[in-house]
Amino acid sequence: MAEVRNLICISCPMGCNLTVTRDGDNITVTGNTCKNGEIYGIEEVTNPKRVIPTTVVCNGGKLKRLPVKTADAVPKSMIFDIMKEINKVSVDAPVEVGQVIIPNVLDTGVDVVATRTMPAE
Amino acid sequence: MEKVYDTVVLGGGPAGLAAAIEAKKNGAEDVLILERDRELGGILNQCIHNGFGLHTFNEQLTGPEYAERFIDQAKELDIPYELDTMVLDLEDEGDLKRIHAVNEENGYQTFDTKSVVLTMGCRERPAGAIGIPGFRPAGVFTAGTAQRFINMEGYMCGKKAVILGSGDIGLIMARRMTLEGAEVEAVCELMPYSNGLQRNIVQCLDDYDIPLKLSHTITFIHGKDRVEGVTIQEVGPDLKPIPGTEERIDCDVVLLSVGLLPENEISRNAGVEIDARTNGPVVSELRETSIPGVFAAGNVVHVHDLVDFVSEEAALAGKGAGKYIQGTLDQEPDFKTVAGPGLGYVVPQNVSLDNVDDSITFYMRVRNVLEDKVINAYIGDEKVATKRAQKFLPAEMVNFKISKKTLEKYPDGEEIRFVIEDKPVPKKKA
Numbered sequence: 068m069a070e071v072r073n074l075i076c077i078s079c080p081m082g083c084n085l086t087v088t089r090d091g092d093n094i095t096v097t098g099n100t101c102k103n104g105e106i107y108g109i110e111e112v113t114n115p116k117r118v119i120p121t122t123v124v125c126n127g128g129k130l131k132r133l134p135v136k137t138a139d140a141v142p143k144s145m146i147f148d149i150m151k152e153i154n155k156v157s158v159d160a161p162v163e164v165g166q167v168i169i170p171n172v173l174d175t176g177v178d179v180v181a182t183r184t185m186p187a188e
Numbered sequence: 189m190e191k192v193y194d195t196v197v198l199g200g201g202p203a204g205l206a207a208a209i210e211a212k213k214n215g216a217e218d219v220l221i222l223e224r225d226r227e228l229g230g231i232l233n234q235c236i237h238n239g240f241g242l243h244t245f246n247e248q249l250t251g252p253e254y255a256e257r258f259i260d261q262a263k264e265l266d267i268p269y270e271l272d273t274m275v276l277d278l279e280d281e282g283d284l285k286r287i288h289a290v291n292e293e294n295g296y297q298t299f300d301t302k303s304v305v306l307t308m309g310c311r312e313r314p315a316g317a318i319g320i321p322g323f324r325p326a327g328v329f330t331a332g333t334a335q336r337f338i339n340m341e342g343y344m345c346g347k348k349a350v351i352l353g354s355g356d357i358g359l360i361m362a363r364r365m366t367l368e369g370a371e372v373e374a375v376c377e378l379m380p381y382s383n384g385l386q387r388n389i390v391q392c393l394d395d396y397d398i399p400l401k402l403s404h405t406i407t408f409i410h411g412k413d414r415v416e417g418v419t420i421q422e423v424g425p426d427l428k429p430i431p432g433t434e435e436r437i438d439c440d441v442v443l444l445s446v447g448l449l450p451e452n453e454i455s456r457n458a459g460v461e462i463d464a465r466t467n468g469p470v471v472s473e474l475r476e477t478s479i480p481g482v483f484a485a486g487n488v489v490h491v492h493d494l495v496d497f498v499s500e501e502a503a504l505a506g507k508g509a510g511k512y513i514q515g516t517l518d519q520e521p522d523f524k525t526v527a528g529p530g531l532g533y534v535v536p537q538n539v540s541l542d543n544v545d546d547s548i549t550f551y552m553r554v555r556n557v558l559e560d561k562v563i564n565a566y567i568g569d570e571k572v573a574t575k576r577a578q579k580f581l582p583a584e585m586v587n588f589k590i591s592k593k594t595l596e597k598y599p600d601g602e603e604i605r606f607v608i609e610d611k612p613v614p615k616k617k618a
Contacts, residue, residue: 075386079242080494082386084578117391120237120250121367122339129227131342134236134252143395150367164256182236183252 074111078103087112116140120182121153123168128160128185135168139177149173160187193218193301195509196287198275198454201230202495203307203486205258206502207509211305212265214510220299221262221269222289228262228269229255230309232495234336237360239387243496254495278304278458280479303509306455306469306477306484307502310491312357313447320352322409325416331357331445335364344368346441350418351375352406354382354389356493356583358445363392365443372396373437376404376420378427381557383583385493405429406442415440448491455484465533466490472521472538473548474508475501480519483508490535490551493585497551511543518542523567523595528607530555531563532582539604541595548595550588552606554580560611565590567601576611 069090076083076099085098087108096108110116118140125133141149149172158168162185169179194216197204200223212219227233232240235251242248245257262269273291287299312330329337329345335357337343349365351358354377362372375393380403382389393400401420407429408419417438421429450468452460461470461478468489469477475485485505486498511517521538532553539548552563558580565573565588572595575588588606595604 075390077387077391079248080239080385080387080584082584117395118238118248119367122236122342124342130340132340134250134339136236136238136250146367164253182250183233183256 070112072112074108076104076107078107115143117143117146119146119149119153121150123153124157125162125185126157126159127187128162129188130185133158133160133162133168133185134182135179136182137172137175137177138180141172141175141177145173145175149175149179153179160185190298190300191218192284193220193299194513195219195303195305195506196285196299196301197221197305197307198278198287199223199230199307199309199488200225200228200269200271201307201309201486202232202255202258202498203309203488203502203505204230204305205255205262206499207305207307207483207485207506208267209258209261209265210503210506211303211509211513212267212506214507215514216303216506216510217513219267220301221267222273222275222287222299223269223271224274226271228259228271231332234332234339235360236339237364240495243494244499251495258499275454278454278482280458280482283481285481303481303483303512305475305502305505305509306452306460306482306488307486307505308451308454308488310448310450310487312444313449315444318444318446320406320409323412325409325411325414327411327415327441328409329441329443331355331361331443334441334443335361338364338368344370345443346370346415346439348373348439349441349443350406350420350437350439351443351445353377353445353447354384354400354402355445355447356384356388358443359384359388359392361443361445362398363396366396366398370441372398373439374399374401374404374420376401376406378403378405378423381582385583386581407434409442410436415442418442448487450488450491452488455488458482460484463533463537465527466535468535470537471535472508472519472540472543473504473536474511474517474543475505475536476508476512476517476519481509481512483512490533490553492551493583497585497587500549501551508543522599523601523604525550526603526605527552528605530558530608531606534606539595541592544592544595547589547591550590550604550606552586552588554582554586554608557581558608561608562611563588564607564609566605566607567595567598567603570598572598572604
């Protein structure tokens, strides 16, 4: 029996309406207008992933919080566990954009990186 | 003699940065950015979520990353800027414009300039503007204020939240509060559809099982010193609360995401003509306002949903300022644009084809969700272009591109009218 799911693609702000049909190992995506839509559709029914944007405590910087993100999408089921790890961290300014804050967070193979340059105060 | 700038840009957010960069590249030598905050980048600095830059850079950036790319470009071009500087007034004295401003270091000062770009952005509609009954307890924030507290200042604003309004900032904050350990009980939306992007409903609400209550509003805020809860109610097609549908939700914080208003006090005082539909200046294809040499771009002109389009529009304004300085700007409009029924507005309102390279993009917004419709552009009785989409949503600005060649065919045309019409039924094959 083929399983059909209607999704909204979150790859970009276009928000295409996708129809993902799963018949065993055979997954087809329709309604997408680009390659990213197909990738998103397949991942969303097999292993849904998200990028986590958040902040860490920053000492001695221009701001008290440094924005960070997972450099790539991580499994959706791990979001709250990864948030716990990120919340343990505090960094000292100065920080460069792209600087790795947590390497390979919870063995996902994905780094948590700074999303802005934070000069020291 | 006082220094005279070529172009002074009011506001160092995404629009201001793009405008300053493009002005400098197009012939304005002395460019200055005036910014009231402590750093450049504007609202992007607090928008730490990803999803910016897909159109401009072809990748998913967070707000601060997107801002940094433009800040770096401005610095490469040696464009000076003044921070913590609040512009009070703009005076139009013909060829010269005088800007009055204050900052802590220099006190009151004036800047003389040949051209100005208005990029003050917009601000959130506050609690007072929507008049929710109840006391005035602590714990009622606009979503953007909460966003700044949490993402930049490091203060959490509550443990249990109800959000009114499903604009993008409200949706983004629902997720942000959840990630930081708060419970978001509900997002209430007065209209029968969301005002946010579809993708934000998926990744900010659905991912965390946060209920989106369409056709619902907050009718009472409980608590005297601190928010203790809200009463929400369903609304009918007339948007009025339906008696008997009251539901009490306990919470300690209420976030409001109920609309954005272009910030045009300076523009109005200067005598810039304002369009009642956009609440922003009436502008030309290169975003010149009704005052020659004064340009405007970004959310101060009309509220955008994607920063990429703000940058795109601001680049036009910067180019306009450059051409104005060089004396190559055509200021006689060939066409006026008209928004037909069902369309909220069209920007730009005036077009001079001489300033257009290959094509011109008209930005517009529909008032209601439209399916099986197209938007057609007419000059006189003739249909000159058609914009198609799967669906038109009020939350998503329509970009309608028309080539210069098409418009040049109508030298006697005066108006470009945008009209919503039924999608033609495809002819069946015999």
